Amino acid sequence: xxxxxxxxxxxxxxxxxxxxxxFDRKILGALAADADLSYAELGQRVCLSAPAVHDRVKKLRAxxxxxRTAAILDGPALGKPLLAFVHVDSAGWGKTxxxxxxxxxxxxxxxxxxxxxxxxxxxVRCASSRALEALLxxxxxxxxxxxxxxxxxxxxYLERTPQAEITESLEAD
Amino acid sequence: xxxxxxxxxxxxxxxxxxxxxxFDRKILGALAADADLSYAELGQRVCLSAPAVHDRVKKLRAxxxxxRTAAILDGPALGKPLLAFVHVDSAGWGKTxxxxxxxxxxxxxxxxxxxxxxxxxxxVRCASSRALEALLxxxxxxxxxxxxxxxxxxxxYLERTPQAEITESLEAD
DNA sequence: TTAAACATCCGAATGACATTCCGAGGAATC
DNA sequence: GATTCCTCGGAATGTCATTCGGATGTTTAA
Numbered sequence: 414x415x416x417x418x419x420x421x422x423x424x425x426x427x428x429x430x431x432x433x434x435x436f437d438r439k440i441l442g443a444l445a446a447d448a449d450l451s452y453a454e455l456g457q458r459v460c461l462s463a464p465a466v467h468d469r470v471k472k473l474r475a476x477x478x479x480x481r482t483a484a485i486l487d488g489p490a491l492g493k494p495l496l497a498f499v500h501v502d503s504a505g506w507g508k509t510x511x512x513x514x515x516x517x518x519x520x521x522x523x524x525x526x527x528x529x530x531x532x533x534x535x536x537v538r539c540a541s542s543r544a545l546e547a548l549l550x551x552x553x554x555x556x557x558x559x560x561x562x563x564x565x566x567x568x569x570y571l572e573r574t575p576q577a578e579i580t581e582s583l584e585a586d
Numbered sequence: 587x588x589x590x591x592x593x594x595x596x597x598x599x600x601x602x603x604x605x606x607x608x609f610d611r612k613i614l615g616a617l618a619a620d621a622d623l624s625y626a627e628l629g630q631r632v633c634l635s636a637p638a639v640h641d642r643v644k645k646l647r648a649x650x651x652x653x654r655t656a657a658i659l660d661g662p663a664l665g666k667p668l669l670a671f672v673h674v675d676s677a678g679w680g681k682t683x684x685x686x687x688x689x690x691x692x693x694x695x696x697x698x699x700x701x702x703x704x705x706x707x708x709x710v711r712c713a714s715s716r717a718l719e720a721l722l723x724x725x726x727x728x729x730x731x732x733x734x735x736x737x738x739x740x741x742x743y744l745e746r747t748p749q750a751e752i753t754e755s756l757e758a759d
Numbered sequence: 760t761t762a763a764a765c766a767t768c769c770g771a772a773t774g775a776c777a778t779t780c781c782g783a784g785g786a787a788t789c
Numbered sequence: 790g791a792t793t794c795c796t797c798g799g800a801a802t803g804t805c806a807t808t809c810g811g812a813t814g815t816t817t818a819a
Binding site for chain 1: 767768769770
Protein backbone atom coordinates (compact mmCIF):
# COMPACT_ATOMS: atom_id res chain seq x y z
CA UNK A 414 0.00 0.00 0.00
CA UNK A 415 2.72 2.51 0.70
CA UNK A 416 4.46 2.01 -2.61
CA UNK A 417 2.17 4.04 -4.76
CA UNK A 418 4.88 5.07 -7.10
CA UNK A 419 4.92 1.79 -8.97
CA UNK A 420 1.18 1.70 -9.42
CA UNK A 421 -1.04 3.76 -11.66
CA UNK A 422 -0.40 6.67 -9.38
CA UNK A 423 2.63 7.82 -11.27
CA UNK A 424 0.95 9.99 -13.85
CA UNK A 425 1.16 13.65 -12.92
CA UNK A 426 -0.41 16.62 -14.64
CA UNK A 427 2.93 17.91 -15.90
CA UNK A 428 1.33 21.16 -16.90
CA UNK A 429 2.44 24.59 -15.86
CA UNK A 430 -0.57 26.10 -14.09
CA UNK A 431 -2.19 24.52 -11.05
CA UNK A 432 -4.62 21.89 -12.26
CA UNK A 433 -5.78 19.60 -9.51
CA UNK A 434 -5.08 15.98 -10.18
CA UNK A 435 -6.91 12.98 -8.83
CA PHE A 436 -4.97 13.01 -5.59
CA ASP A 437 -5.91 16.59 -4.85
CA ARG A 438 -9.56 15.93 -5.57
CA LYS A 439 -9.67 12.91 -3.33
CA ILE A 440 -7.92 14.82 -0.57
CA LEU A 441 -10.31 17.74 -0.85
CA GLY A 442 -13.30 15.43 -0.90
CA ALA A 443 -12.15 13.59 2.17
CA LEU A 444 -11.36 16.78 4.07
CA ALA A 445 -14.70 18.28 3.09
CA ALA A 446 -16.37 15.30 4.70
CA ASP A 447 -14.15 15.26 7.78
CA ALA A 448 -11.47 17.81 8.46
CA ASP A 449 -10.23 15.91 11.52
CA LEU A 450 -8.66 13.15 9.46
CA SER A 451 -5.03 12.59 10.29
CA TYR A 452 -2.52 12.88 7.50
CA ALA A 453 -1.64 9.23 7.95
CA GLU A 454 -5.24 8.12 7.48
CA LEU A 455 -5.68 10.55 4.64
CA GLY A 456 -2.60 9.13 3.00
CA GLN A 457 -3.91 5.61 3.28
CA ARG A 458 -7.13 6.56 1.50
CA VAL A 459 -5.32 8.14 -1.43
CA CYS A 460 -2.34 5.79 -1.49
CA LEU A 461 0.18 8.45 -0.54
CA SER A 462 2.50 8.93 2.38
CA ALA A 463 1.67 11.30 5.20
CA PRO A 464 4.31 13.88 4.25
CA ALA A 465 3.08 13.83 0.66
CA VAL A 466 -0.50 14.64 1.56
CA HIS A 467 0.73 17.18 4.03
CA ASP A 468 2.61 18.89 1.26
CA ARG A 469 -0.39 18.82 -1.03
CA VAL A 470 -2.74 20.19 1.60
CA LYS A 471 -0.32 23.03 2.24
CA LYS A 472 -0.27 23.86 -1.46
CA LEU A 473 -4.05 23.59 -1.70
CA ARG A 474 -4.32 26.07 1.13
CA ALA A 475 -1.84 28.41 -0.49
CA UNK A 476 -3.58 28.27 -3.86
CA UNK A 477 -6.92 29.13 -2.25
CA UNK A 478 -8.74 25.94 -3.16
CA UNK A 479 -8.92 25.02 0.51
CA UNK A 480 -10.14 28.17 2.18
CA ARG A 481 -10.40 27.05 5.80
CA THR A 482 -11.80 24.41 8.09
CA ALA A 483 -14.95 24.92 10.09
CA ALA A 484 -17.02 23.17 12.71
CA ILE A 485 -20.48 22.29 11.39
CA LEU A 486 -22.99 23.01 14.10
CA ASP A 487 -26.47 21.64 14.41
CA GLY A 488 -29.26 24.19 14.23
CA PRO A 489 -31.98 22.25 16.04
CA ALA A 490 -29.60 21.17 18.79
CA LEU A 491 -28.67 24.79 19.27
CA GLY A 492 -32.25 25.89 19.57
CA LYS A 493 -32.78 27.11 16.02
CA PRO A 494 -34.81 24.44 14.25
CA LEU A 495 -36.45 26.76 11.72
CA LEU A 496 -34.63 27.27 8.42
CA ALA A 497 -35.98 29.61 5.76
CA PHE A 498 -35.02 31.38 2.57
CA VAL A 499 -36.14 34.99 2.25
CA HIS A 500 -36.33 36.88 -1.01
CA VAL A 501 -35.99 40.60 -0.38
CA ASP A 502 -37.32 43.06 -2.91
CA SER A 503 -35.15 46.10 -2.73
CA ALA A 504 -35.84 49.59 -3.97
CA GLY A 505 -32.50 49.92 -5.73
CA TRP A 506 -29.05 48.56 -6.18
CA GLY A 507 -25.80 49.20 -4.47
CA LYS A 508 -27.28 49.80 -1.05
CA THR A 509 -24.47 48.04 0.72
CA UNK A 510 -25.19 49.80 3.97
CA UNK A 511 -28.54 48.12 4.34
CA UNK A 512 -26.93 44.84 3.40
CA UNK A 513 -24.50 45.22 6.23
CA UNK A 514 -27.33 46.03 8.60
CA UNK A 515 -28.93 42.70 7.81
CA UNK A 516 -25.60 40.96 8.15
CA UNK A 517 -25.57 42.03 11.78
CA UNK A 518 -28.62 39.93 12.53
CA UNK A 519 -27.39 36.68 14.05
CA UNK A 520 -30.22 34.72 12.44
CA UNK A 521 -28.97 35.55 8.96
CA UNK A 522 -26.52 33.00 7.60
CA UNK A 523 -26.15 34.01 3.99
CA UNK A 524 -26.80 37.13 1.93
CA UNK A 525 -26.68 36.91 -1.83
CA UNK A 526 -27.47 39.43 -4.51
CA UNK A 527 -29.30 37.53 -7.21
CA UNK A 528 -30.80 38.06 -10.63
CA UNK A 529 -34.51 38.10 -11.19
CA UNK A 530 -37.32 40.07 -9.69
CA UNK A 531 -35.78 40.12 -6.23
CA UNK A 532 -32.51 41.79 -5.42
CA UNK A 533 -31.41 39.74 -2.47
CA UNK A 534 -31.75 36.24 -1.17
CA UNK A 535 -31.19 35.46 2.49
CA UNK A 536 -30.76 32.18 4.29
CA VAL A 537 -31.94 32.52 7.86
CA ARG A 538 -32.29 30.23 10.86
CA CYS A 539 -34.61 30.99 13.72
CA ALA A 540 -35.75 29.54 17.00
CA SER A 541 -39.46 29.57 16.18
CA SER A 542 -42.05 30.87 13.78
CA ARG A 543 -42.51 33.82 16.10
CA ALA A 544 -38.81 34.53 15.89
CA LEU A 545 -39.05 34.35 12.11
CA GLU A 546 -41.92 36.80 12.19
CA ALA A 547 -39.87 39.20 14.26
CA LEU A 548 -36.90 38.77 11.96
CA LEU A 549 -39.02 39.49 8.90
CA UNK A 550 -40.33 42.59 10.60
CA UNK A 551 -36.80 43.79 11.18
CA UNK A 552 -35.84 43.04 7.58
CA UNK A 553 -38.92 44.83 6.32
CA UNK A 554 -38.06 47.81 8.48
CA UNK A 555 -34.71 48.14 6.77
CA UNK A 556 -34.74 51.27 4.57
CA UNK A 557 -35.01 50.42 0.90
CA UNK A 558 -36.85 47.14 1.40
CA UNK A 559 -40.07 46.98 -0.57
CA UNK A 560 -41.19 43.53 0.40
CA UNK A 561 -40.19 40.00 1.34
CA UNK A 562 -41.18 36.53 0.22
CA UNK A 563 -40.30 33.65 2.51
CA UNK A 564 -39.89 29.96 1.88
CA UNK A 565 -39.79 27.93 5.05
CA UNK A 566 -37.84 24.71 4.79
CA UNK A 567 -39.95 21.70 5.66
CA UNK A 568 -37.16 19.18 5.37
CA UNK A 569 -33.66 19.09 3.99
CA TYR A 570 -32.72 16.20 1.73
CA LEU A 571 -29.15 17.15 0.86
CA GLU A 572 -26.75 19.48 2.55
CA ARG A 573 -23.27 19.04 1.22
CA THR A 574 -20.50 21.25 2.37
CA PRO A 575 -19.61 23.43 -0.62
CA GLN A 576 -17.89 21.45 -3.33
CA ALA A 577 -17.70 18.32 -1.27
CA GLU A 578 -18.01 16.24 -4.37
CA ILE A 579 -15.16 16.94 -6.71
CA THR A 580 -15.94 14.43 -9.39
CA GLU A 581 -15.05 13.94 -12.97
CA SER A 582 -17.63 16.47 -14.06
CA LEU A 583 -15.22 19.22 -13.23
CA GLU A 584 -12.50 18.24 -15.62
CA ALA A 585 -14.91 17.06 -18.26
CA ASP A 586 -15.20 20.67 -19.36
CA UNK B 587 -4.51 33.99 32.54
CA UNK B 588 -4.58 30.30 33.37
CA UNK B 589 -6.33 30.80 36.69
CA UNK B 590 -9.82 31.33 35.42
CA UNK B 591 -11.43 29.93 38.48
CA UNK B 592 -10.95 33.04 40.56
CA UNK B 593 -12.29 35.36 37.89
CA UNK B 594 -15.81 35.84 36.68
CA UNK B 595 -15.57 32.51 34.97
CA UNK B 596 -16.79 30.59 37.94
CA UNK B 597 -20.52 30.80 37.35
CA UNK B 598 -21.89 27.62 35.84
CA UNK B 599 -25.36 26.81 34.66
CA UNK B 600 -25.95 24.20 37.33
CA UNK B 601 -29.11 23.04 35.64
CA UNK B 602 -29.98 19.51 34.78
CA UNK B 603 -30.51 19.52 31.03
CA UNK B 604 -27.81 20.65 28.62
CA UNK B 605 -27.99 24.41 28.29
CA UNK B 606 -24.91 25.85 26.68
CA UNK B 607 -23.18 28.41 28.78
CA UNK B 608 -20.98 31.24 27.62
CA PHE B 609 -17.93 29.02 27.41
CA ASP B 610 -19.63 26.58 25.09
CA ARG B 611 -20.88 29.37 22.87
CA LYS B 612 -17.45 30.92 22.58
CA ILE B 613 -15.90 27.57 21.85
CA LEU B 614 -18.46 26.78 19.17
CA GLY B 615 -18.08 30.19 17.63
CA ALA B 616 -14.32 29.91 17.51
CA LEU B 617 -14.42 26.40 16.06
CA ALA B 618 -16.99 27.44 13.48
CA ALA B 619 -14.56 30.09 12.32
CA ASP B 620 -11.49 27.86 12.43
CA ALA B 621 -11.62 24.19 13.31
CA ASP B 622 -7.83 23.91 13.28
CA LEU B 623 -7.40 25.80 16.52
CA SER B 624 -5.42 23.93 19.10
CA TYR B 625 -7.01 23.27 22.45
CA ALA B 626 -4.34 25.37 24.09
CA GLU B 627 -5.11 28.38 21.93
CA LEU B 628 -8.82 27.76 22.26
CA GLY B 629 -8.40 27.68 26.01
CA GLN B 630 -6.58 30.99 26.01
CA ARG B 631 -9.41 32.67 24.13
CA VAL B 632 -12.07 31.47 26.55
CA CYS B 633 -9.94 31.60 29.69
CA LEU B 634 -9.98 27.88 30.29
CA SER B 635 -7.33 25.19 30.37
CA ALA B 636 -6.72 22.91 27.44
CA PRO B 637 -8.15 19.83 29.17
CA ALA B 638 -11.26 21.78 30.11
CA VAL B 639 -12.03 22.86 26.56
CA HIS B 640 -11.21 19.37 25.36
CA ASP B 641 -13.76 18.00 27.76
CA ARG B 642 -16.35 20.52 26.64
CA VAL B 643 -15.76 19.87 22.97
CA LYS B 644 -16.16 16.17 23.57
CA LYS B 645 -19.47 16.78 25.30
CA LEU B 646 -20.59 19.14 22.55
CA ARG B 647 -19.86 16.45 20.02
CA ALA B 648 -21.72 13.85 22.06
CA UNK B 649 -24.74 16.08 22.52
CA UNK B 650 -24.96 16.72 18.79
CA UNK B 651 -24.41 20.46 18.89
CA UNK B 652 -21.10 20.01 17.10
CA UNK B 653 -21.91 17.71 14.22
CA ARG B 654 -18.54 17.50 12.48
CA THR B 655 -15.70 19.50 11.04
CA ALA B 656 -15.34 20.20 7.35
CA ALA B 657 -12.95 21.80 4.93
CA ILE B 658 -14.48 24.84 3.25
CA LEU B 659 -13.49 24.80 -0.39
CA ASP B 660 -13.51 27.68 -2.81
CA GLY B 661 -15.88 27.34 -5.74
CA PRO B 662 -14.17 29.71 -8.16
CA ALA B 663 -10.74 28.31 -7.39
CA LEU B 664 -12.10 24.86 -8.12
CA GLY B 665 -13.52 25.90 -11.45
CA LYS B 666 -17.13 26.44 -10.40
CA PRO B 667 -17.63 30.18 -10.16
CA LEU B 668 -21.36 30.18 -10.86
CA LEU B 669 -23.69 29.88 -7.87
CA ALA B 670 -27.45 29.74 -8.28
CA PHE B 671 -30.64 28.91 -6.44
CA VAL B 672 -33.22 26.91 -8.35
CA HIS B 673 -36.86 26.65 -7.40
CA VAL B 674 -38.34 23.43 -8.71
CA ASP B 675 -42.07 23.14 -9.23
CA SER B 676 -42.98 19.56 -8.65
CA ALA B 677 -46.07 17.70 -9.69
CA GLY B 678 -46.65 16.20 -6.28
CA TRP B 679 -45.25 15.50 -2.89
CA GLY B 680 -43.34 12.60 -1.51
CA LYS B 681 -41.44 11.82 -4.69
CA THR B 682 -38.24 11.01 -2.85
CA UNK B 683 -36.92 8.98 -5.75
CA UNK B 684 -36.69 12.03 -7.97
CA UNK B 685 -35.09 13.91 -5.12
CA UNK B 686 -32.40 11.32 -4.86
CA UNK B 687 -31.84 11.50 -8.60
CA UNK B 688 -31.07 15.19 -8.30
CA UNK B 689 -28.87 14.53 -5.30
CA UNK B 690 -26.64 12.48 -7.56
CA UNK B 691 -25.76 15.52 -9.63
CA UNK B 692 -22.42 16.82 -8.39
CA UNK B 693 -23.41 20.42 -9.06
CA UNK B 694 -26.21 20.24 -6.51
CA UNK B 695 -25.15 21.26 -3.03
CA UNK B 696 -28.42 21.52 -1.17
CA UNK B 697 -31.94 20.19 -1.63
CA UNK B 698 -34.71 21.54 0.54
CA UNK B 699 -38.42 20.97 0.49
CA UNK B 700 -40.01 24.33 1.15
CA UNK B 701 -43.40 25.89 1.62
CA UNK B 702 -44.96 28.11 -1.00
CA UNK B 703 -45.70 27.68 -4.64
CA UNK B 704 -42.57 25.59 -5.29
CA UNK B 705 -41.92 22.26 -3.74
CA UNK B 706 -38.17 22.23 -3.76
CA UNK B 707 -35.31 24.65 -3.54
CA UNK B 708 -31.84 23.70 -4.78
CA UNK B 709 -28.51 25.36 -4.29
CA VAL B 710 -26.26 24.57 -7.22
CA ARG B 711 -22.74 25.50 -8.32
CA CYS B 712 -21.62 25.26 -11.94
CA ALA B 713 -18.59 25.89 -14.06
CA SER B 714 -20.33 28.20 -16.51
CA SER B 715 -23.69 29.44 -17.70
CA ARG B 716 -23.65 26.70 -20.28
CA ALA B 717 -23.12 24.17 -17.53
CA LEU B 718 -26.03 25.70 -15.64
CA GLU B 719 -28.18 25.41 -18.74
CA ALA B 720 -27.29 21.75 -19.05
CA LEU B 721 -27.98 21.22 -15.37
CA LEU B 722 -31.39 22.87 -15.64
CA UNK B 723 -32.16 20.65 -18.60
CA UNK B 724 -31.34 17.60 -16.54
CA UNK B 725 -33.44 18.82 -13.65
CA UNK B 726 -36.34 19.58 -15.96
CA UNK B 727 -36.04 16.12 -17.46
CA UNK B 728 -36.59 14.59 -14.05
CA UNK B 729 -40.05 12.96 -13.94
CA UNK B 730 -42.51 14.99 -11.93
CA UNK B 731 -40.84 18.33 -12.51
CA UNK B 732 -43.24 20.89 -13.91
CA UNK B 733 -40.87 23.81 -14.17
CA UNK B 734 -37.91 25.63 -12.69
CA UNK B 735 -37.12 29.20 -11.71
CA UNK B 736 -33.50 30.15 -11.28
CA UNK B 737 -31.82 32.93 -9.39
CA UNK B 738 -28.19 33.37 -10.32
CA UNK B 739 -26.04 34.81 -7.58
CA UNK B 740 -24.29 37.99 -8.69
CA UNK B 741 -22.30 38.45 -5.51
CA UNK B 742 -22.32 37.04 -2.02
CA TYR B 743 -22.20 39.47 0.89
CA LEU B 744 -22.36 37.06 3.79
CA GLU B 745 -21.64 33.37 3.96
CA ARG B 746 -21.41 32.22 7.54
CA THR B 747 -20.90 28.62 8.32
CA PRO B 748 -24.16 27.45 9.88
CA GLN B 749 -24.66 28.95 13.30
CA ALA B 750 -21.24 30.50 13.40
CA GLU B 751 -22.55 33.32 15.52
CA ILE B 752 -23.92 32.03 18.76
CA THR B 753 -24.83 35.27 20.38
CA GLU B 754 -27.08 36.32 23.18
CA SER B 755 -30.10 36.22 20.92
CA LEU B 756 -30.31 32.52 21.44
CA GLU B 757 -30.82 32.55 25.16
CA ALA B 758 -32.93 35.70 25.03
CA ASP B 759 -35.86 33.48 24.17
C1' DT C 760 21.16 12.24 -26.98
C1' DT C 761 23.00 13.84 -22.83
C1' DA C 762 23.09 16.76 -18.83
C1' DA C 763 21.15 19.82 -15.65
C1' DA C 764 17.27 21.68 -13.05
C1' DC C 765 12.96 20.84 -10.97
C1' DA C 766 9.16 18.62 -8.69
C1' DT C 767 7.37 14.97 -6.01
C1' DC C 768 7.72 11.15 -3.50
C1' DC C 769 9.17 8.17 0.70
C1' DG C 770 11.34 6.83 5.38
C1' DA C 771 13.13 8.41 9.52
C1' DA C 772 13.58 11.89 13.25
C1' DT C 773 12.07 15.67 16.01
C1' DG C 774 8.98 18.56 18.13
C1' DA C 775 4.37 19.90 19.32
C1' DC C 776 0.00 18.70 20.61
C1' DA C 777 -4.03 15.82 21.97
C1' DT C 778 -5.46 12.96 25.52
C1' DT C 779 -5.53 10.97 29.99
C1' DC C 780 -4.98 10.77 34.94
C1' DC C 781 -5.29 12.36 39.44
C1' DG C 782 -6.16 15.93 43.08
C1' DA C 783 -8.70 20.09 44.40
C1' DG C 784 -12.39 23.19 44.81
C1' DG C 785 -17.40 24.93 44.49
C1' DA C 786 -22.52 23.92 44.00
C1' DA C 787 -26.53 21.39 44.77
C1' DT C 788 -28.89 17.80 47.58
C1' DC C 789 -30.20 15.73 51.67
C1' DG D 790 -23.68 20.98 58.11
C1' DA D 791 -22.03 16.76 55.49
C1' DT D 792 -22.11 14.28 51.21
C1' DT D 793 -22.19 13.81 46.34
C1' DC D 794 -21.49 15.50 41.88
C1' DC D 795 -19.46 18.25 38.44
C1' DT D 796 -15.81 20.86 36.51
C1' DC D 797 -11.45 22.66 36.61
C1' DG D 798 -6.13 22.79 36.45
C1' DG D 799 -1.28 20.73 36.33
C1' DA D 800 1.57 17.01 35.01
C1' DA D 801 2.56 12.82 32.23
C1' DT D 802 2.14 9.96 28.19
C1' DG D 803 1.20 8.67 23.65
C1' DT D 804 0.12 10.15 19.08
C1' DC D 805 0.55 12.90 15.36
C1' DA D 806 2.10 16.95 12.66
C1' DT D 807 6.12 18.69 10.65
C1' DT D 808 10.71 18.71 8.90
C1' DC D 809 14.88 16.81 6.76
C1' DG D 810 17.64 14.23 3.53
C1' DG D 811 17.95 11.12 -0.21
C1' DA D 812 16.06 8.99 -4.42
C1' DT D 813 13.29 8.78 -8.59
C1' DG D 814 10.92 10.53 -12.58
C1' DT D 815 10.16 14.60 -15.67
C1' DT D 816 11.09 18.62 -18.08
C1' DT D 817 14.30 21.98 -20.12
C1' DA D 818 18.46 23.21 -22.27
C1' DA D 819 22.72 22.25 -24.57
